[in-house]
Amino acid sequence: MRKGANVSLSALGEDAGSVVVSLGWTSASGAGDADVSVLLLDENGKVRSENDFYFYNNPAAPDGSVQLLGKTPTDSGDEDRISVDLTAVPADVARIVVAASQYGGARFGDLDDLRMTVADRSGEPLVGFSIEDAGVETAFIFGELYRRGEEWKFRAVGQGYETGLAGLATDFGVVVDEADEADEAGVAGGSDETAEAEVKVLGDGTTGSGGSAAGAADTLEGAGGAVAGGVVEEAAGRAGDSPVPAVPAQSRARSPRTTRKKVTLPKVVGKSLAENDSWRPARLFPVPALKSDREREVRATSVLLAVMAQVPELGRRLTAGFGAPAGRMQTFTEVSLPHGDTPRRPDGVIRVERAGKLWTALVETKTNGNPLKAEQVQEYTDIAARRGYEAVITLSNDVALDGAPVVDVRIDGRRKHKVSLWHLSWAEVAHQTQLLIRHEGVANAAHAWLLQELLEYLQHENSGCHGFQNMGPAWVPVRKGIDDETLSVGDPRAVEVVESWERLIRQVCLRLGGELGQKALPVQRARRGSDPRARRVAAAERLCREGRLTAELRIEGAERVIAVTADLRTAKVRTSVDVPAPAGSYPLTTVKRLLRMLAEAPADLHVESLVEGGGGPRGTLERLRPEPADLLPKDGAQLTGFRLSLIKGTGTARGNAESGFIRSVDDAVERFHHGVLAHLGGLEPRAARKG
Template sequence: MEGLRQPTCDASEVSESDETPRRLAKGANVGLRELDAELGSVTVVLESGGAEGRPVAADVSVLLLGESGKVRSDDDLVFYNQPVALGGAVHLREKVRSEADEPADANDGISADVVTLELDNVPDDIRSIVLAASLDPLSEVTFGDATVLSLRLQRTADAHDLLSFPIEGASTETALLFGEFYRRNGDWRVRAVGQGYDGGLAALLCAHGIEVEEQVTATSVEAVPEPPEALPDEIDQSTRESLEEAASDEARPIAKRISVRRPIRAPRMPADWGATIPTEDGTDWQQARLFPVAGIGSGEEQERRATSALLAVMTLVKEFGRVLISRCGAPAGTLETFIEVPFGHDEEAYRPDGVIRVRRGQRTWQALVEVKTGVGKLRLEQVDSYVDIARDKGYDAVVTISNELSGSDESPVAIDRRKLRKVKLAHLSWDQIRTDALLLLKNRGVADPTQRRVLEEFVRYMKHPRAGLPGFNDMGPRWVGVRDAVKAKTLRSGDKNTVEVSNRFDQLIQRVAFELSVLLGVQVQALPPRNAADAATRCQQLADSGLLFGTLRVPGAVDLIVVSADLRAERVGCSIQIDAPREGRPTTRVKWLLRQLPDESRDSLRIEAALAGGRGASTAQLMGALRKNPDSLLPADGRDIRGFKVVMEAQIGSKRAAAPGGFIKSVQDIANVFYAEVVQNLHPWSAKPPRLVTEPD
């Protein structure tokens, strides 16, 4: 972009009535005196909205520029991390979001950011006020995806609209200049800009003189290093002076840089997350079902109904279909689905459970679908044949669906990689499908109320036992043997039973991630173990110590959650680490952590303190004892505390199935409880901004 200044031109349209707001075209400008002779306080509303499935919720920024076209200091930026400037003369208010009410409405809701400007209180050396907006780079949307982009100017006194500027023609920009107020001959004028940057908020700020640091929080300053030890007497004077000067330079704090990292906090569990919903209401009446479960008998009937219901709902509920096909590598487009399509291959007749077709412009993406329900397992020879058919017919993918969890979007069956050069083999678990549906419903991701009701009915169908879609719910037939062998210390790492149980635990961690995703309304990830590529190492660990580990990443949480199971000690646990404050006495740091944990936190929580000066050096104490005496966690030698680890443990369940008293239930329960009591309450330490020291009169 070549700057803000545009050739001066008149407003493109003047309303026929004084009650109708004036409409500006791109590049047009108008004096505020022409809008209202007494105007000194104005409200600017910047609106953005996206098409179905692609919400465009922009974050507004305001830049206060001097004669040079740059900010005077970082204080001249107003955005989500710094919403007020000039003592309140410029104030970014809370975001307002409106949901689409009519089914025909193509918008996923319009978000509006409100900025109030007291122009009479803006210093004379501020020559212009720029109003811009940017998009979160993680959202993978641009302003070209927006169906609504506009700026409205209101009189603050009565919220009367004075001016509007609808923005058109946006494309790949992720930061956009909506408009600017600027001084001309002592009066304020407003210009419609409508130009942007592909580099997002960081590029916008750098272009106007603000140094951006994305790895630290706003207002953070590098900590001053500890003073060096005394220099030896034998060092000559010139060397001593050089070393002391270098140490002095290092001790100076570096210049403050603004962070454009969005403020993130761990999502909170719903208050009733542990409530039990009654399954009966005292009558024998059954609510009518859109997807009936009556009459389901054989596994073949289960598969037919599940396939037909799923593929139909994918076409009926656009947002749901788009989520699932994107997981299979398909482009966004017009979706068609078919069931039991016959194919001939090598003089044999084949009938895959379904076909998915996506049309986008001149391109057509197609995939064969193989579905299993209940305890049905995907068969290698069957999937291999479908891959061959897809290659011969020019199809793009084969999609497998079952209750099996594979740890990724790849199928649990191992196909010759050479066959997959032109055909993608993707896998959807019923756990994943159910989670995607519930996340859409929880986050109001389906705009049309009728489609939302269809998706609710499909979720209801998936939950019924007869549907055969329970997801992962069994540690497998080898679980009991491995558990007993661990206790007897007779388990061997090369035993195939050891490999299966290790893989099953990875699937269980995925199931825990899905359950947390639904409770929190965000996508929780189950990360593969650090040594996932080396299965032998993990099996050796299980054989030697009886330990199993998994890791969860929750957006906004202070760190990863580690889930562990000790089969020998019959204990299951969760833990999380958090850095200690970098200032204050050791006791103050311990109390800082205790203040974050609620009073009802169980006394059996274990708090470990990581100490400076030695890898693995630590102290530990139970929560109950720490509440009475915070100093009981401090090391006897006075070493510094660098971080904390919070650990929760419980008795392990022995049964293999997902039922009360079972291993699966014990792992799921402790993960949910640990998040509710610990993780969602923890937030990282941040340094307080330096205070201005005034000289006495």
Template sequence: MRHVAFTSRAGESVQQMIKGANVGLSSLSEATGSITLTLGWTDPSGAGEADVSVLLLGADGRVRNDQDFVFYNQPTGADGAVQLLGKSPTGSGSEDRILLDLEMLPAEIERVVVSASRYAGATFGDLNDLRLALSDSSGERLLAFDITDAGTETAFVFGELYRRNGEWKFRAVGQGYESGLSGLATDFGINVDDSDDEPHQESPPENTPVPADGAPAEPVPAPAPQAGSDKPAEPKERSRAGRVRTAKKKSTLVKAAKVNLAEHPSWQSARLFSVTGLRNDQEREARATSTLLSVMAQVPEFGRRLTARFNAPAGTIQTFTEASFKHAETNVRPDGVIRVARAGRIWTALVETKTGGNPLKVDQVESYLTVAARNGYETVITLSNDIALDDEHPLTVDRRKLKKVALRHLSWAEVAHEAHMLCHHHGLDNPVHAWLLGELLHYLRQVNAGCHGFQDMGPAWVPVRNSITAGTLRIGDKRAMQVAENWEKLIRQLCLRLSGETGLNVAPVMRRRRSDDSAVRRMQTVASLVETGRMSAEIRIPSAPNPVRIDADLRTGQIETTVEVQAAERTRPLSRVQWLLRQLTEAPPELRIEALAPGQTTGPCELLGSARPEPGLLIPETGEISSFRLTLSTGMGTKRGAEETGFIRSIDTAVDRFHQEVLQALKPAAPAPTEG
């Protein structure tokens, strides 16, 4: 057995695996019944990411049936023992997570193969920082495997778990396929249909309940499981009998016309979850907690998405409020309790909720950790408008209290994101569940609910902005580090919101290797503020031709959004300019266009309004154009919050404007007929 150990920043010992190494999980932790596998990478090109998949194999090294192939079109397998939890942006790129309950796997499953695949000619060699990590049910990271030799492979086996003498072991594989997901699946006994034909979608029934904005959930032929049932739904789609369709499904939500019977615009529709009558923070927290927990229990798909983040098993979810526990000489009352029952086993989490700008309190959370440990509960979950970065909890608590209990954090923005993705993109089997989630979304988006997500750049914002204007900001200013951290949180929340609106996985693009930790990244932002007065970030929107760069210039009060577009293959440079201008007929005239010659970083630059009548202004002296750089400036809010004149609102406005008025008009460059 070949592996080495290192100590992570949190202090726990992690087995660093090398290719071909194996290790028994029981030697690393006692809490290995339910584990989380995390596959991560950074995508410097922004061309697209990868999708995880899991194959459950018998003693013959092949699947028993198609149910043992868990991937994006079939995200749950083995009676809920395997669940794909989806992608999430991180401070160093993106992560795709898998929840695996080893105790619930059928006895005939001998191996679990963990893999990923890419599409449209993209290879794993194009990704940086390819890695796998395995965490136990308490959330403690047990082992890590970094892959450095990926090349032209379009599918990749990261690792596998296998039984040996009644024990589960992990092997670091690091082996690729050039035949994509279909080739990988075929090798393990899956009968694949990798056509791109889209299935026929039926319109929803006339009386289907719809979410608040009128978009019903995607109808599917399979019956929905009853609330609390452990039985997974049958696969929603097969292109041919007995064959698995590996081409990605596209969920198209049919907009249903809604008749408004109100006699006056002031009339408000009655809501299941109302924000009226909320008088103080305590009432807001109580109603927000009860509303969320009740929907989690009644909509299993939604409840499992959230609980799976905390390594809970897939089972019957029950939620509670007003639970009291003895602590020292007094009683403590967490805001909520979540319990998940699965095959005689009960997983429990205590929930502490904050709304509005109220901060979490260390002493309060530590008391819940003590109560959880005393009662044998697995997790304490904190829920607030703050956003955790790099899997670091916003609070620093006594680490001795984390030996038996995991401490996890969730932002209200992440809750709304999961609900939105289910309602509008992934779909639910039960239309009533879609309506319930729509009501939850409507509640979360009401200002008086206090569940608005990250909306405050913090008390350091104004002093730092003023220091930049005065030229007195220096590298050692701690307030600048706070602003840099909040900038990362804002970008992460922006990616969550855009993902929900587009149905695509929008994520930060990191140009640096992940060995540069969060402190180094923030110091780079501080250095940029000192030198140029700017904070910058790049995000990848899969529908965009390249990563989108966001620059907030605190000296000029402008936000610049920029994308580079590859020029079309036209023989004449003027034709290349005209090809671009034809796509930008609806773009704002103040859009800045810069034409770049091969190997050049600058070139002729004009506003769109000037280039339309005289496109020749954009032709470089060399007469060659390889790409165009498009930049749109938007005014920057000065206040620290999300009000109309606030910085946070202005970032959202700038990116939305660029996406709607510029990015959506762009089409990939295609070869054209030879011009005379």
């Protein structure tokens, strides 16, 4: 896009309700860096309160609408990513400004390839913008997301500031407090390295410049003439009435961070003091041979709710998407609530207090693959409506599709108080726990240990919290119908199997993402606005005709899409990825480079040459390593790329046994990522040597 242009996000992709914004740059010396910041603005173009300014000391919004995901190193610079859930942005927020600032006398003119990219939740890029005129500026507004009626749009801004973060923030009603910097630094004497000022609310609500977000009205969209593909809008000129936050003043040198240290458990386990392998470490949440499903449910509910109340990071993360406010959380189990002649006892209750107001959710739990009962959830929904509670949360091994509840309940439209029904899977709980303790860290060592104990409990075979583990009652009849070729197109059981397959793929993404510390999401290649039901019916028809289930998934930050195909006729699952060949390179040189990159890959990896007009030569990595020329296309055909595939046999059991179908798919994706994708780089030819 050009500077000043704007575009509707909904016109770019079907799934634009949640986006990932990336700011990137390169540096010839490799030393260039910048800090990103996000500001939520009202209709006046000002922050509403201290909670509307997000930067390294305040990286996430309590409601989950904004989260700074941190830096991803590149070959010669960094890329900073920001998750923005547009569906969770408060209604009185009109614009979301994305900016970056430098420190220590650095200027944006010292960086190259300044760019901003907006992608959907699957990682598919929607729109990009490059800044080509950076010079002495120490802060830049890259772009902004803003409302127009019921839709969100993106504007390429590219507005620079020579006054750094302080000057930029002042334009949005943020006041810079530079007092007591030496005290903040915690150093004595005349240290050259001053600290950043404390972020605190100043109640005067004044600004230093009264300027607009983009610096001038003629670069914005609204009333006026057309500018660079968009129309212009009045600049906001007055401050809001809400208290405004102060931001750290930039210093000449890199200042110490004022956040608490993040605690992440070490990946390498310390040396054990046990005499032999039969000694088992003591666990906070022991998992003995539980005798009944009821015992598993009671234990799992109590363990999870207790940790949520004691570890605010986990409690907030699991409830923010359900509308819970950020506040003091308390959890309860086996609470007796009146319901006709017989009181009902939900498995748990979550209460959050914020500013004297209570948010309450009833929790219904199932473990060990047991299904939720619609009549039971209906009773809790009715109780919540009568008592003025906000939500009912179901928790089981099942995985919800399209954000819809797993069970259907009847909502009485005559009631003024509405109750929201939400679903959470045990796989999602384990995923969020892994992200916190293994990748993001928490602010307290005891909290990190509690999360580790929770994860150990969830992953224990006796806990019953393993996640989605049953393909449903239609699985065996459909597989039998495929084997004996009696399954006909239009059989409703095939649609049930497709739905179970989608749930399995979503769980595979959760487990892989939790291990890698990055989002992994299914890729839906469907037209914008298409009906999910129609998509599943079409997939069911292909299953009946071909006997195969297919899916694609993308790992955030990765260029390539993993294709997963389960062939029920041959009882094999194939994981594959396509690697394009660089233009202008010698085919044999390209093949040799590919094989060198795959030196640590499994020997049974299948490599196929892709040529124009059809498939090319293929073979296993073990056979091709001594004879790379066997992969060259015949008859001078143009080499376009390669397809790398691993093939694994699937089990026939429906449960979670080691030989089961579900475990086979999970293991196949994990093996393919760690054994193949982790070793792949680009096939671009090396630069020619000078002289």
